[in-house]
Amino acid sequence: MSAPEGEEPGWFDRPENVNKLWYALLVVCGALTISEFLYEHHPHFDIENIPEFFEIFGFFAFVFIVFAGKALRTLIMRDESYYERD
Amino acid sequence: MNATELNPGLLMIVAGLVAALLPHSLRRALTLAAPASGIAVLLSTPIGSQSVVTFAGLPLTILRLDALAFPFALIFLIAALLGAIYALHQDDRLQDASAMVYAGAAIGATLAGDLATLFIYWELTAISSVFLILAAGTRSAYRASIRYLVWQIGSGVLLLAGILMYYRSSGSLAFGHMQLGSMATWLIFIAFGIKCAFPFLHNWLQDSYPEATVTGTVVLSAFTTKLAVYAFARGFAGENLLVPIGAAMTCFPVFFAVIENDLRRVLSFSLNNQLGFMLVGVGLGTELAINGAVSHAFAHIIYKALLFMSMGAVLYRTGTAKASALGGLYKSMPWTTVFCIIGALSIAGFPLTSGFVTKNLTLSAADNLGYLWIWLLLIFASAGVMEHSGIKIPFFAFFSHDGGHRVKEAPANMLVAMGICAAACIFIGVFPQALYAILPYPVEKSPYTVSSVVTKTQLLVFSILAFGVLIRSGLYPKEIPSTNLNTDWFLRKPGMALVRAVARMGSSLNAAIVSTGMALARVAADLVHAINGPDGQLGKPWPTGRMAFWTTVMLGAYLVLSYL
Numbered sequence: 001m002s003a004p005e006g007e008e009p010g011w012f013d014r015p016e017n018v019n020k021l022w023y024a025l026l027v028v029c030g031a032l033t034i035s036e037f038l039y040e041h042h043p044h045f046d047i048e049n050i051p052e053f054f055e056i057f058g059f060f061a062f063v064f065i066v067f068a069g070k071a072l073r074t075l076i077m078r079d080e081s082y083y084e085r086d
Numbered sequence: 087m088n089a090t091e092l093n094p095g096l097l098m099i100v101a102g103l104v105a106a107l108l109p110h111s112l113r114r115a116l117t118l119a120a121p122a123s124g125i126a127v128l129l130s131t132p133i134g135s136q137s138v139v140t141f142a143g144l145p146l147t148i149l150r151l152d153a154l155a156f157p158f159a160l161i162f163l164i165a166a167l168l169g170a171i172y173a174l175h176q177d178d179r180l181q182d183a184s185a186m187v188y189a190g191a192a193i194g195a196t197l198a199g200d201l202a203t204l205f206i207y208w209e210l211t212a213i214s215s216v217f218l219i220l221a222a223g224t225r226s227a228y229r230a231s232i233r234y235l236v237w238q239i240g241s242g243v244l245l246l247a248g249i250l251m252y253y254r255s256s257g258s259l260a261f262g263h264m265q266l267g268s269m270a271t272w273l274i275f276i277a278f279g280i281k282c283a284f285p286f287l288h289n290w291l292q293d294s295y296p297e298a299t300v301t302g303t304v305v306l307s308a309f310t311t312k313l314a315v316y317a318f319a320r321g322f323a324g325e326n327l328l329v330p331i332g333a334a335m336t337c338f339p340v341f342f343a344v345i346e347n348d349l350r351r352v353l354s355f356s357l358n359n360q361l362g363f364m365l366v367g368v369g370l371g372t373e374l375a376i377n378g379a380v381s382h383a384f385a386h387i388i389y390k391a392l393l394f395m396s397m398g399a400v401l402y403r404t405g406t407a408k409a410s411a412l413g414g415l416y417k418s419m420p421w422t423t424v425f426c427i428i429g430a431l432s433i434a435g436f437p438l439t440s441g442f443v444t445k446n447l448t449l450s451a452a453d454n455l456g457y458l459w460i461w462l463l464l465i466f467a468s469a470g471v472m473e474h475s476g477i478k479i480p481f482f483a484f485f486s487h488d489g490g491h492r493v494k495e496a497p498a499n500m501l502v503a504m505g506i507c508a509a510a511c512i513f514i515g516v517f518p519q520a521l522y523a524i525l526p527y528p529v530e531k532s533p534y535t536v537s538s539v540v541t542k543t544q545l546l547v548f549s550i551l552a553f554g555v556l557i558r559s560g561l562y563p564k565e566i567p568s569t570n571l572n573t574d575w576f577l578r579k580p581g582m583a584l585v586r587a588v589a590r591m592g593s594s595l596n597a598a599i600v601s602t603g604m605a606l607a608r609v610a611a612d613l614v615h616a617i618n619g620p621d622g623q624l625g626k627p628w629p630t631g632r633m634a635f636w637t638t639v640m641l642g643a644y645l646v647l648s649y650l
Contacts, residue, residue: 003414003488010417012485022554029551032544039536044453045461048541054465058545061469062552069344070563076571077345083569083578084226 029055091137093149094124094163095197095207098190102214106183117170117182121189124163128156136199144259147199153526154380158196158316160524161384162189165308165391172395172503173301184217185305192309196316200259201249201274204317208245208281211310212238218302219294230297233577237290238310241280248273264321275322282314282365283358285334289573291358292342296350296407300398303350307357307394308387315364315383324371332369333463335362340470342572347565349397349407349479353390356433356475359467360386366464367448370455373527378448380525385440385514389432392507393479396426399496399504400483409478409565414488422496423484425504432511434476434546435468437539440514443521446533446542465545472549482565 003009011017036052043049050056101120105113133156137149151159166189173182191214195207212235219231251270253259264271276287283291291311295303322328339355339362346352360382367379399422400415401407416423428439435441445468452461495501514521522529556562 002490004490004492010414012416013414013488022558025547025551025554028547032540032547035540036544039540042535042537044456045458047458047462052544054541054544055548057465058469058472058548059552061466062473062549063556065340065470065473066344066552066556066562069341072341073345073563073566073568073570077566078569078571080567080569082571 091131091135091149092127093137093194093197094127094159095190095192095194096148097124097127098163098166098193099187099210100190102183102186102188102190105186106179110177110179113179113182114174117173117186118167120186121163121167121170124193125160125167128159128163138199144202145200146203147260148194148203149197150199151197154316154319154376155196157380157384157524157526158312159193161387162193162196162309162312165189165305165387166193168388168391168503168507169301169305169308171506172304172398172500174499175497176301178221178299180217181221181299181302184214184221185302188214188218188305188309192313195313199261201252201261202259204261205242205245205249208277208313209239209242211313212242215306215310218306219298221302222297222299224297227297230294233574234290234294236577237280237287241277244273244280245277248275248277261320263323266322266325266327275325278314278317278321279331281310282318282361283311283335284331285338286573288335288339288358292339292351292354292572293574295354295357296348300402304391304394304398307353307390311357311361312364312383312387315361315368315379318365318368319376319379323368323376325369326371328365328369329457329460332362332365332367333460333467335359335365336467337362337463337470340467340474342570343470343474343478345563345566345568345570347409347567349409349412349483350394350401352409352474352478353393353397356393356471357390359471360390360433362467363445363448363464366460367451370448370451370457372451372455374447374454374529375451377522377525377527377529378444378446378451381444381447381521384521385432385444385511388507388510388514389429389440392425392429392504392511393433393475395500395504395507396422396429397479397483399500402500403493403496404489404491408567409482409486410567412483412489412491413486414484415491415493416484418491418493419484419495421501422504423480425501425508426480426484428508428511430476430480432515434472435542436546437534437543438512438515440511440521442542443515443518443533446538447529450531468542468545469549472546473553476546477550477553 003013033052033055041048047053098120101116105116105120108116128151131151133151133153135149135151136147138145138147140146166186169185169189173185188211191207191210195204195211198204198207216231216235216238219227219234248270249259251268252264252274255268255270264274266272266275280287280290295306298306318328336359339358343352343355343359346355364379364382364386367375367382397407399419400412403419404412404415406412432439432441435445449461449464452464496504518533553562
């Protein structure tokens with residue numbers, strides 16, 4: 001199903017607004033990247049001394065989780081009525 | 087010792103039983119009044135109170151209120167109240183009563199000072215809660231509720247066996263700190279582990295919670311698993327084995343959550359992952375870590391209830407909680423959208439939400455102990471939480487591709503319940519001292535250091551960036567109507583096949599017995615017929631002489647026997 005015909009699209013359904021949100025996110029990410037150099041660090045572990053560690057870790061952890069989940073589908077995904085047949 | 091202390095758990099149970107008999111208007115009032123007065127009773131009971139009764143010669147500590155039990159009892163009562171508000175629109179005697187008894191059992195178990203009392207309440211949580219699943223009335227809910235009972239009662243049986251062995255070896259029933267090592271404590275540990283959804287013992291949770299009713303899932307999400315966290319904090323704090331178990335629990339559900347289509351099931355995986363954080367805290371066992379576990383449980387009950395409430399409202403209005411059939415609901419259900427996003431930000435642990443100020447304690451504890459791998463797994467899992475609960479839940483329900491549902495906003499009582507939860511998430515986030523004040527140990531440091539705020543925000547915002555990149559490039563996996571296998575498969579496919587095979591064997595055995603029996607009966611009948619029938623020896627008319635002869639023989643024998 002999709003939106004009924006003739007209905008005004010909502011704010012979040014307009015591509016130009018979605019783009020605005022996307023650019024806003026990029027600006028925030030840029031600001032966070034710069035903020036790395038603006039405060040005194042108190043690392044507990046050596047690994048935290050890698051510049052932009054948390055950004056890199058957050059980004060790639062997320063990507064890894066999504067692709068691992070995708071791969072998991074090939075192993076465990078069955079059709080919706082799998083258990084209803086018996 | 088004072089045997090007259092009012093027990094908020096018993097209060098809820100009695101109120102629940104009374105509620106079962108009342109008409110809807112009175113019952114509604116009681117579902118609110120009982121937890122509200124329970125909170126009043128709890129707050130007026132001094133920390134350190136105990137009440138002991140003697141039953142069958144055994145002294146049972148039916149109430150022990152200390153610094154560890156208090157926050158759990160309080161949040162259970164608050165959850166009961168919020169669940170009752172959320173359910174006000176529906177007239178369902180069975181669900182109202184069972185939700186109250188269930189909450190009361192969880193509170194009673196939290197306040198139990200001995201293992202026998204714990205066991206009774208432990209079993210009662212299982213039996214009272216199953217109705218919240220059954221009440222959904224579907225065939226799949228019925229089947230899930232049976233599997234749920236198998237696990238829950240199984241946990242109870244192990245607990246009972248463990249308690250009996252523990253009592254025999256130690257002579258004590260007191261529920262306090264235990265050491266893993268004997269069979270008894272292992273059994274108790276596993277019994278707790280089932281309710282806490284340990285890896286491989288976890289699947290009853292994702293199997294049954296999404297099958298329960300709209301309001302039932304909200305209630306279920308609060309009690310059973312957090313009772314288990316409490317039990318671990320009471321019995322096995324500092325048990326190092328809990329650290330890797332908890333860390334595994336934070337990580338593995340996130341992969342299943344990515345591909346799950348039923349959003350209430352996604353939240354169930356997410357619940358499992360949150361329990362992992364709490365168990366790591368319990369396992370680390372320092373004062374900071376225990377505080378982390380307890381505060382996390384407290385905050386989690388609220389934001390997890392909020393998320394289940396929002397998905398329940400969506401299910402209630404649209405008839406589905408499947409991501410593949412939803413989307414675009416922000417237009418129809420704007421308030422639910424906002425509340426859901428607040429819950430999502432909280433569970434992800436953004437600064438100024440309850441998730442940040444509680445999860446931070448556990449992370450700091452891992453930091454302080456220098457447990458690098460545990461710390462890495464926990465922040466990895468934090469990115470995972472961002473994925474499934476922070477983004478996936480609100481995005482696919484309320485935004486994404488428009489599912490075409492044009493529905494009314496959630497009922498007013500649901501909005502009130504969600505609004506209170508959302509306000510609490512932010513309140514705890516902004517004023518963490520209010521929650522820290524009721525934790526078992528004092529908290530000295532504020533969670534808001536520049537370093538912790540910046541690093542956590544970096545982690546979470548760059549997770550969102552990853553989502554943006556994947557979704558804009560079309561690499562993010564589509565939501566597909568599907569069943570994803572989990573450990574319940576073993577019970578449902580080979581397990582059921584085995585049961586069927588045994589049943590078949592049983593029925594053929596049965597048939598064999600019946601036919602053999604019938605054959606034997608036929609032989610016997612033929613024999614009787616042969617002897618006794620019209621042509622049989624005994625069937626023929628007997629001549630009077632022969633009768634007199636045999637009567638004489640019998641009497642003679644009698645005479646001889648009486649002389650012997």
